[in-house]
Amino acid sequence: xxxxQFEVRVxxxxxxxxxxxxxxxxxxxxxxxxxxxxxxxxxxxxxxGRELLNPRAFSILDAPDPxxxxxxxxxxxxxxxxxxxxxxxxxxxxxxxxxxxxxxxSPGVRDLLVAGGVGLPPLHFYARKYAKRARESDMSxxxxxxxxxxxxxxxxxxxxxxxLGDLEAWGVAAHLATEDGGVGVRGYVTAALAPRLDAAAxxxxxxxxxxxxxxxxxxxxxxxxxxxxxxxYLCLEENMACGFGVCLGCAVPVYxxxxxxxxxxxxxxxxxxxxxxx
Amino acid sequence: MTADIDLSTTCGPVKxxxxxxxxxxxFAYGQxxxxxxxxxxxxxxxxxxxxxxxxxxxxxxxxxxxxxxxxNSIGLENVGVxxxxxxxLPFLRDLGVSVWVNFFGTDFETYVECAxxxxxxxxxxxxxxxxxxxxIKKGGIEFGTVPEVAHRLxxxxxEVAGVPVIVKLSPNVSDIVxxxxxxxxxxxxxxxxxxxxxxxxxxVRTRRPKIATTYGGLSGPAIKPIxxxxxxxxxxxxxxxxxxxxxxILGGEDALEFLMAGAHCVQVGTANFAEPGSCARxxxxxxxxxxxxxxxxxxxxxxxxxxxxxxxxxxxxxxxSLREPV
Numbered sequence: 001x002x003x004x005q006f007e008v009r010v011x012x013x014x015x016x017x018x019x020x021x022x023x024x025x026x027x028x029x030x031x032x033x034x035x036x037x038x039x040x041x042x043x044x045x046x047x048x049g050r051e052l053l054n055p056r057a058f059s060i061l062d063a064p065d066p067x068x069x070x071x072x073x074x075x076x077x078x079x080x081x082x083x084x085x086x087x088x089x090x091x092x093x094x095x096x097x098x099x100x101x102x103x104x105x106s107p108g109v110r111d112l113l114v115a116g117g118v119g120l121p122p123l124h125f126y127a128r129k130y131a132k133r134a135r136e137s138d139m140s141x142x143x144x145x146x147x148x149x150x151x152x153x154x155x156x157x158x159x160x161x162x163x164l165g166d167l168e169a170w171g172v173a174a175h176l177a178t179e180d181g182g183v184g185v186r187g188y189v190t191a192a193l194a195p196r197l198d199a200a201a202x203x204x205x206x207x208x209x210x211x212x213x214x215x216x217x218x219x220x221x222x223x224x225x226x227x228x229x230x231x232x233y234l235c236l237e238e239n240m241a242c243g244f245g246v247c248l249g250c251a252v253p254v255y256x257x258x259x260x261x262x263x264x265x266x267x268x269x270x271x272x273x274x275x276x277x278x
Numbered sequence: 279m280t281a282d283i284d285l286s287t288t289c290g291p292v293k294x295x296x297x298x299x300x301x302x303x304x305f306a307y308g309q310x311x312x313x314x315x316x317x318x319x320x321x322x323x324x325x326x327x328x329x330x331x332x333x334x335x336x337x338x339x340x341x342x343x344x345x346x347x348x349x350n351s352i353g354l355e356n357v358g359v360x361x362x363x364x365x366x367l368p369f370l371r372d373l374g375v376s377v378w379v380n381f382f383g384t385d386f387e388t389y390v391e392c393a394x395x396x397x398x399x400x401x402x403x404x405x406x407x408x409x410x411x412x413x414i415k416k417g418g419i420e421f422g423t424v425p426e427v428a429h430r431l432x433x434x435x436x437e438v439a440g441v442p443v444i445v446k447l448s449p450n451v452s453d454i455v456x457x458x459x460x461x462x463x464x465x466x467x468x469x470x471x472x473x474x475x476x477x478x479x480x481x482v483r484t485r486r487p488k489i490a491t492t493y494g495g496l497s498g499p500a501i502k503p504i505x506x507x508x509x510x511x512x513x514x515x516x517x518x519x520x521x522x523x524x525x526x527i528l529g530g531e532d533a534l535e536f537l538m539a540g541a542h543c544v545q546v547g548t549a550n551f552a553e554p555g556s557c558a559r560x561x562x563x564x565x566x567x568x569x570x571x572x573x574x575x576x577x578x579x580x581x582x583x584x585x586x587x588x589x590x591x592x593x594x595x596x597x598x599s600l601r602e603p604v
Contacts, residue, residue, distance in 0.1 A: 002313045005554060045552055050346055050499045050528060055552050079343075093553070239341050241348060242551040246306045248352045249341035259334050260355075 003244065004032050005095040010086045011068070018159035020074050020118075021084050022061070025092065030066035033094070037101030038126035039212075039235050039269045042071065043243040045093045046082055054241045056080065057264075059121035059212070060097060062128060072121045072162070098243045099268050102210050102233055105130050109206045109231075111149045112196060114221055116189050116213025117160055120153065122235050122269075123212055124163060127151060131170040151175065152196070154189025154217070158182040189213070190220045197228050208232065209272075222272045232272035238263040253277070283565045284575035287321075289542050290467035290520040291442050292404045294376050296321035297576050298533060298561045301524055301547030302380035302406060302446070303327065303352070304497075307366035308373070314554035319561060322376030324470075324545060325366070327408050329382055330392050332358035342479050342488040347498030347526070348548060349477050351491040354382065359395045371401040378444065382408040389421075390434045398440030405439050407432065407466075410448030410473035422448035422473075425460035432464035442467035444522060449475050449501075449508055458512045458519060468520035470545065471512060472505045498548045502526030506539050513540020513581055514592035528556070530563025537576060538583040 008025040015021050027033075033042060038060075045055035056079040058071040075084045086092070102122065105111055111130070113123040127149050154177035155161045161183065167174045176184025177192045185192045193209075200207045211221045212235035225232035238250035243264045250263035253276040261267070261274075285296045299322040305311065308323050317323070335355030342349050357366065362379075370377045379402050383389030389407070396405055409431065410422040420427045428445070436443045445461040447454065449472040458469050474495025479488040487493075505525025513521055523541030527533050528549045536544045549556040573579045 005314055043552075052343065053346070053348060053498050053548060053552055054343055095554070239339055241341055241343075241350075241548075242554075244554070245310050246304065247341060247350070247551050248335060248355055249339075249350065251335060251338055251340060253338070 002032060003096050003098050005093065006031050008092050008094045010088055010090045010092065012088060013084075013086055016072075016162045018074070018155070018157075018162065019084075020072060020162050022070060022072050022163075023083065023086065024070045025068065025094065027067045027094075031069075031094075033060065033063050033069045033097050034066040036060045036063045036069070036097035038129055039101035039122045040097040040099050041243070041268060042069070042094050042096030042098065043240070044071070044083065045079075046086060047091060048079075048082060052078055052082070054079075055093065055095065055243065056083070057098075057237070057240050057243055059125070059235070059268075061121040061125055072118070072124070074118045095243060099264060100266065102126055102235070102269050105149070106208070109208050110200075112152060112193065112207050112209050113149055114152045114189055114193055114209055114211035114213070116154050116211075116217035117156070119211070119213030119217070119235070119237075120163065121212075123151065123210060124166065126210065127167060127170060127172045131172045150196075152177070152189050152193045154178065154184075154192070154213075156180065188220065189217065190224055193221065194224055197224060197230055200230075201228060211235065211272075219277050222275065222277060225272050233269050234272050234275060236263050236268050236270060236275070238268075240264050283568050283573070284577070285321075285561070285565065287543050287576045287580070288520070289404070289442075289444060289522050292322075292376060292378075292444075292467065294321040294543055296561055297537060297541075297543040298557050298564065299324055299376065299378065299522070299543060299545045300550060300557055301545035302378075302408070303350075304547040304550045307357075307362070308370055309366075311550070311554050315558050317373050318375060319558040320375050321543060321561075322378055322403065323370060323373070324378040324380050324406050325362070325370070326356050327354050327380040327382050328356050328359055328362050328392065328396065329354065329384065330359050330388050330395070332356065332361065337490040339489050341494075344477070344479055344496065344498075345500065347496050347500035349479055349489055349494035349496055350474070351489050351494035353491075359392060363396070363400065367400065367402070376403045377401065378404045378406045380406040380408055380446065386431060386434070389431055390438055393435035393443065394438040396441075397438060402441055404442045404444050404467065405435070406470055407435055407443055407445045408473070409461075410446055410450070422457075423451050425456045428457055429460040429464045432461040432466050436465035444468040444470055444520075446470035446473055448473050449504060449525075454508045455511055455515045458516055462516060462519045466519075468522060468542070469512065470522040470524065471509050471541075472501070472525050475501050475504060497526070499526035499528055499532075502532065502535075506535060509536055509541050510539040510583070511592075517581075527560065530560050530565070530567045533560055533564045534567055534571075534579060537579045538581070540581040540583070542580055
């Protein structure tokens with residue numbers, strides 16, 4: 001699947017709690033985003049003139065039909081501030097889909113999705129795609145589906161946790177954690193994840209962790225899974241100017257023959273064992 | 279009804295069917311762009327800077343955006359001469375556009391070694407010698423800032439290259455004309471003006487510089503006025519020296535400004551990141567604008583700027599040209 005650059009229009013800008021906003025975008029004709037997999041991303045740029053040059057990278061939240069896709073974002077800097085203000089009909093330039101996706105579920109392995117704050121989109125997309133398939137196969141075959149997933153989702157407070165209704169609608173169990181204890185476990189998402197990994201280990205249950213969130217959270221998840229020998233994939237975030245392997249700005253330190261690989265073309269999904277973090 | 283605009287131009291001995299080239303460091307080795315744009319529409323491509331041995335690049339963070347531009351400190355990461363010639367060059371050669379191979383060394387000897395191994399007989403149209411990157415150790419800064427040193431280095435590389443050598447100058451100097459004159463007298467076929475300007479950005483929350491190496495190279499429209507000034511100064515002082523102009527070109531009008539100021543061709547850099555098809559769009563815009571302004575050819579546009587009465591006298595002889603050649 002080849003990426004393309006094309007124009008999209010804003011169909012809706014849904015304001016969610018905690019400063020999050022969800023952009024529903026539509027193109028005039030089918031785009032390659034239609035074939036996007038969870039973990040892949042898109043570069044987006046508005047009509048920003050000469051002041052703000054580079055597009056911003058966003059994980060694809062959903063691609064419901066060949067001309068539509070959506071992203072979830074939170075205002076952080078000038079680019080996201082401008083994107084947060086767009087309204088229906090506004091034009092954006094999109095480039096994608098880019099990057100390497102999470103691999104699909106394996107039979108007999110339960111996927112534990114671990115999201116922190118704005119790291120929700122690729123895991124939400126994953127849950128949508130594979131939990132739905134699980135339900136369908138539930139109905140058609142009546143067997144325990146291979147694609148069963150559980151979500152571990154953490155944020156600062158309850159406002160920081162969004163789109164929970166979707167998980168409920170798909171029948172995905174959501175284990176929540178907030179730093180203020182307003183909802184779910186008090187503390188980081190790893191506080192909810194660690195006992196689950198221990199329980200899986202004692203029960204001999206095969207699990208795989210897929211995680212996305214702030215780098216400190218991913219580093220903590222990485223330590224948890226490496227200590228326990230659990231297979232895990234991390235969806236990383238780095239500054240990018242291009243998103244397609246040219247600027248070389250988004251280097252990720254890795255173990256292996258070369259000291260760096262690239263978040264945009266080698267990732268953003270990396271095996272937790274490969275990432276060279278302290 | 280007007281005749282078609284003649285976009286052909288030259289940079290010294292290098293013939294170009296269009297004055298719009300992709301700039302080094304912003305186009306990798308070209309392949310990534312094939313999915314987005316017709317690369318044959320370009321006048322040429324200047325590759326990522328090549329060194330004799332592969333380089334792995336700098337620690338993170340390597341880039342940050344600034345108002346009207348961006349800072350980078352990638353660290354001259356590249357695949358090295360051998361892998362470049364084997365894996366990257368055939369693709370570029372087959373495009374039929376002018377292939378400029380940007381190169382550098384880490385000291386005098388490796389510069390010359392690199393120029394020799396990228397020399398004649400391989401389908402390379404020009405070598406673009408980068409003497410202006412801030413990330414080279416061992417006195418590397420002198421290559422780009424001391425005219426005598428730049429002269430010696432250029433002459434040594436020109437002698438072994440067998441293809442035209444265009445020297446990419448640093449703007450981080452007090453007298454750009456002296457640098458241009460020094461490399462011109464050493465046999466450079468032209469100069470590329472300008473490389474990035476050294477800059478810095480601060481994150482007040484973390485109390486750290488926004489890029490790992492503290493200082494980085496500023497590119498984008500923020501540097502265009504400085505680039506234009508340097509192109510104009512060199513073009514007026516050294517009319518026999520062909521110039522490839524660059525610095526913040528985002529549209530056809532930017533390109534025409536450089537041509538009018540005296541550049542023979544231009545390179546588009548930072549624009550490629552946000553818009554991989556930017557070179558083709560800029561070429562179309564340039565053609566349309568020239569038609570509107572009644573300019574029938576790029577040759578007619580080059581250096582056609584008319585000065586105001588208060589324009590300063592050009593430096594007809596640079597300070598450096600008064601000295602004895604080294």
